[in-house]
Amino acid sequence: MAASHLTQNDDVHLHVEAVAPTNAPPNPLRVANGTPTCHASLPSTPTDAHEGKNEHKHSKLRSLFKQNELIDSLSNGLKRHCNYVKITVSEEWANHLPKEWWKTGVAFLYALFNLIFTTVVITIVHERVPDKSVSPPLPDKFFDYMDRVPWAFTVTEVNGLILVGLWLIQWIFLKHKAIVGRRCFFLIGTLYMYRCITMYITTLPVPGNHMVCAPKLYNNSTGKIGRILRLLSGGGLSLTGSHLMCGDFLYSGHTVMLTLSYLFIKEYSPPWMWWYRWVCWFLSASGILCILIAHEHYSIDVVIAYFVTTRIFWWYHAMANTHALHQAPSNYLSRTWWNPVFNFLEKNVQTTVPIVFECPVALPSSCRQRYKMVEGARDE
Template identity: 45%
Template sequence: MKLQLLVIETDYCWRKALLRMVLDPKVTSLHSDYGSFDRPLGAGEGHERDVEAAVDGSSNGMAQSSDVYQRQPLLPGAPTKGKDKWSGVASGSDYYVDDEDEKIDSLRRHPGIPNGSGNGVVKLDIPAPLREEPRFPKEKWKTFLAFLFMVVNFILTTASLAMVHERVPDRNTYGPLPDVVLDNVAAQDWALNVSEVLIMIMSNSAMVFIIFHKHRFIVVRRIFLLMGLLYMMRSITMYVTVLPVASKTYFCSPKANNTSPLLVTKRVLQLISGFGLSINGKHTYCGDYIYSGHTVVLVLSYLIIKEYSPKRFQPIHWLAGIAVLTGVIMVLVAHGHYTVDVLIAYYVTTRLWYIYHTLANNSHLKQYEPNNFLARLWWFPIFKYFEKNVGGTVPRQYDWPLPWPRRFLAKHPNRDS
């Protein structure tokens, strides 16, 4: 009998202590801030009454306590609808547990699960974002269009020369124009061959650097566009103003005194077969002076090597510069062009190169903006179409362009300059 009383008394004290923790006086003491509902109780009196009522199973005390919570929904610990675990003693729940606490406790109890650890820290593996498009896309079809653009303008230039040849002033009547260099240097026919040999060396060297460049399609596309623009402007300038022949010894084919489409086509095919050079005997037509095509090719080859080759290739840059200067001098020594032709060719080629690459390397300049005066260039829409997907300055990176031998295709870091 004493043992049974002891057990009952122990159970009564344990339940009373547990409910005392739940119905904390610190919480119920805040009830006075929201107003009273019955007569004021002494310190701890209301709390003791609720506890005893809950232990005895009395509905009075619980009703008063629930009434307080129902009238004061903002009190901490008040029962709410939904996911709250606390719904009163009658629900059979001993205490309130937050959802987040349950998640952290479960991670602590099971530290071996993925993204879980024994100290309750949750780690989320977020993969790196993938680009939907490469920053420097090849866009081979655009490169092909740029190539067609260059070919069309090269044909236009040769057609202009084929027609200009018939308008060249008679050499026996009109001598060469006064020129500060040509008047003081005797004409040397061999010098033109030297200049054209240097043109072939420089153009092939520039082609090698383009082939081994990692972003070769972007580079070659730019070269095709620039050459197409230079040929287009040259076809106009040589046609609108025809100068007398600068050399007294250079061979010029006889005039046909007509410019029929068939004659122009034959001359165009002859000039294209010799790539516009006189060293192979195909260039026998005169009048292509303003501006110098030899100077354009030499200067453009140097700019390609200087811009798209490694910076540490300084000796090659110096050799290329010397070769270009020598080739231009040889053109003047051979009286192949007037000095003004060479100066205009240098100016037009370098300005076009610098403007184009300034636009290409600055994303803000690719847009039509009020303060972007470069957007008013007539060829800006062409530039914007071909360069809109290039995401910045093309880096100096190189790789093996062919699928063989395989040892050159082994994975290795990109070789930067």
């Protein structure tokens, strides 16, 4: 009876031990044969349970502290990322490349004035051109080796119209068209102003006996004004029948437009459009060559026109694209007479103009919404 009672008590005691807290796991005592004794299953003392609870609380505090550190590090990283993406490239360009259309308007008026003044000078010089019977054409080495081709000058003017049209379309789609436009207008005005000077101070005889010049008007001011208006209305082209006067030989205006159009097309077109550049180069080079083949200008007229056009274009863009030259005391390019005009036009342009194209007409709201949806899907 006593044995059975003891066995029942042991069973009860072992059941209580099974449901005891696991915070302080028992450390059973073992005898030599490895069998645990009855003392190994005794419950933990109250002091051990209290220490286990404190240790559990400390472990929870440590885990919460680590979680807080992780959250703080993630939030700081997000803040740094947000501060980084606030400054975009477009905002930077907008600050360094202001449009300033009013300056473009001033440059346009400058070019328009010099183009009109050129027609006035041509009308004046025409009255001083010597007669072919008195002053025959000057000897020209190119003419000695190449006979005249009558239709060649038509090719020159067609190529010039194509190049000017291509450049106009390209300029319309440029994002920074205001800056590029005033550069173009300033160079056109300056080149034609130089042309007025060279035509007026030196009047060459006609380069060929095939040329038919309009009769001289002498003191007929009304007739001269009519010729100026006719020349302006036809753009100074032989295709339109507006250019019947002689004397505008030194230097060639057709060479100026062919060369300048190509230079602007090449400068403000991306490198991947190399085929487009080569086509424009061919149009420009063949047009200039056809001027000589048609015997419409002396070779010196074409050479000087090419030299003056390319050098002024390269000087201007060298100063515009190299900002260290703007205020450098050793910058000899700043000694040009047009340097104050350059500073006026390029004062607020703080970086090189990037080649970026955009649609010149605002898209409808439905098209913009579809564009945003396509961009969003592409980003995802």
